[in-house]
Amino acid sequence: MTSKDELLSELSRCVLEMEDDDIADVAREYAKNGYKPLDGILNGLVDGMNKAAQLYEEEEYFIPELLICSDAMYNGLDVLRPLLSKTDFGNGHKIVIGVVQGDTHDIGKNLVKIMLESAGYELIDLGRDVPVENFVKAAKENNASVVGMSTLMSTSMNNMKLVIDSLAKEGIRDKVKVIIGGGPISKSFAHKIGADGYSRSAVEAVKLVNQLVGISA
Amino acid sequence: MINKVIDFKCTHNNYDDITKIEDMDNIKFPEAYMKGEEMAKLSLKIKNISKSPICILPFCHTVEAECLGAIVNFGDAMYGPRINEYKTKNTKELEKLEPIDFTQGRIAQVILACKNLKDAGEFVCLEISGPMTILSSLIDLKEIFKTWRKNSENIIRVLEFINGQILKYADTAKDYADIICYADPIASYNILGPKMSEEWTKISTIPFLNKLSSTVSKSSIIHICPKISFMLTGLDLAKWQNFGIEKPMRFSEACIKNKGNIEMTGENCIKNKNYIVKKNIKEIILN
Numbered sequence: 359m360t361s362k363d364e365l366l367s368e369l370s371r372c373v374l375e376m377e378d379d380d381i382a383d384v385a386r387e388y389a390k391n392g393y394k395p396l397d398g399i400l401n402g403l404v405d406g407m408n409k410a411a412q413l414y415e416e417e418e419y420f421i422p423e424l425l426i427c428s429d430a431m432y433n434g435l436d437v438l439r440p441l442l443s444k445t446d447f448g449n450g451h452k453i454v455i456g457v458v459q460g461d462t463h464d465i466g467k468n469l470v471k472i473m474l475e476s477a478g479y480e481l482i483d484l485g486r487d488v489p490v491e492n493f494v495k496a497a498k499e500n501n502a503s504v505v506g507m508s509t510l511m512s513t514s515m516n517n518m519k520l521v522i523d524s525l526a527k528e529g530i531r532d533k534v535k536v537i538i539g540g541g542p543i544s545k546s547f548a549h550k551i552g553a554d555g556y557s558r559s560a561v562e563a564v565k566l567v568n569q570l571v572g573i574s575a
Numbered sequence: 576m577i578n579k580v581i582d583f584k585c586t587h588n589n590y591d592d593i594t595k596i597e598d599m600d601n602i603k604f605p606e607a608y609m610k611g612e613e614m615a616k617l618s619l620k621i622k623n624i625s626k627s628p629i630c631i632l633p634f635c636h637t638v639e640a641e642c643l644g645a646i647v648n649f650g651d652a653m654y655g656p657r658i659n660e661y662k663t664k665n666t667k668e669l670e671k672l673e674p675i676d677f678t679q680g681r682i683a684q685v686i687l688a689c690k691n692l693k694d695a696g697e698f699v700c701l702e703i704s705g706p707m708t709i710l711s712s713l714i715d716l717k718e719i720f721k722t723w724r725k726n727s728e729n730i731i732r733v734l735e736f737i738n739g740q741i742l743k744y745a746d747t748a749k750d751y752a753d754i755i756c757y758a759d760p761i762a763s764y765n766i767l768g769p770k771m772s773e774e775w776t777k778i779s780t781i782p783f784l785n786k787l788s789s790t791v792s793k794s795s796i797i798h799i800c801p802k803i804s805f806m807l808t809g810l811d812l813a814k815w816q817n818f819g820i821e822k823p824m825r826f827s828e829a830c831i832k833n834k835g836n837i838e839m840t841g842e843n844c845i846k847n848k849n850y851i852v853k854k855n856i857k858e859i860i861l862n
Contacts, residue, residue, distance in 0.1 A: 420768025
């Protein structure tokens, strides 16, 4: 019987080294041995993803590597997540995320989603080219704590303000934190439109959201 | 070698110019993105409002992908054409793509618009998309990266096909385009990273540009988007060479005036109206 530590290490390595085909078997062996699924997720899969994110910050890994690492992580999660009880994993916060209307560039949004999920948030991903009203509807329906929006196009930036205004009109602005990001976005733009924060990167987005919802890392 | 790559920051958005046009009375959307006559009108309006010497077509990077099966949302004056739905979820399916018929559909209308503008005495710049940008409209990019890593032959076969189609596009349109602008923003260094961008450039970009040059150099000057040209020179796969010009002028004007003198350039964005070349225009020479 392989030790728990060895299997955790192997889960982490599989994520970090993009072994998306092999990881499910490792996760199944981990589960078969009766080890706690939550530990497998946090100290195996998420550990590997955090290491991958660190390499991305250091410009050792780039977008192709990070996306394949995330695929490996999700393959492991497909095995271990069903074994959790409902309250085991996750911090209880829901985040609505999407690329605003007019834009279909979603690489950045997908990276942010991966990192926020790794950090225990539940993501409602609206995809790309998302109309203003869909952000608001999803925030209401899901009782979201955070709305995250991105765009790479300056002509779509104004939609972010429209979402914030709509949240206020619906009477839920004070219940929802809004974070934004993307190429033409800046801290000053975030401040100008009344967003709660701007994030330059996927890793920073996690720290920002933790801070806004009051979770210590 | 890798540290010399500069990632050119793209600051120009087509729709910035479109949204500045006040008199839209005789331009309808989304027809302006779909019909040759309307495209030509819009391109001319943009040229006039930006005081540019060139009419640029098309207004998006979706034309080639649409021909290959992507579903497009055509949008309006504020938000132009963008991809609504991928062609497939499976990279193996990409090996079954059908050749493009350049006499049909929106691509034929783009070529018609170029012809109309050229016949009217305008200088025309045709933008063609590179294969990574086209692929990112046909399938989730993650699938490309995964397959590149595990079964690159699959992607290489698809690349050969797509590059062949882009070459035919350029060949079909070359007599109506003074400038053929090659842009593949998804294949840029900051997205792919050093390893994949070098592999991709050697396997796809360089051979394609060589063939493009042989195909169009008698009729058109090739402009390479600086996201790609800076990568080529930064990876030591190409070099810059100065070509003297008579007086300072806008970069796009220098491109037109030096068609026939130089084959390929790409020191700045062709849409950057503020970029002035003073004594030289830089030719890019592939190694």
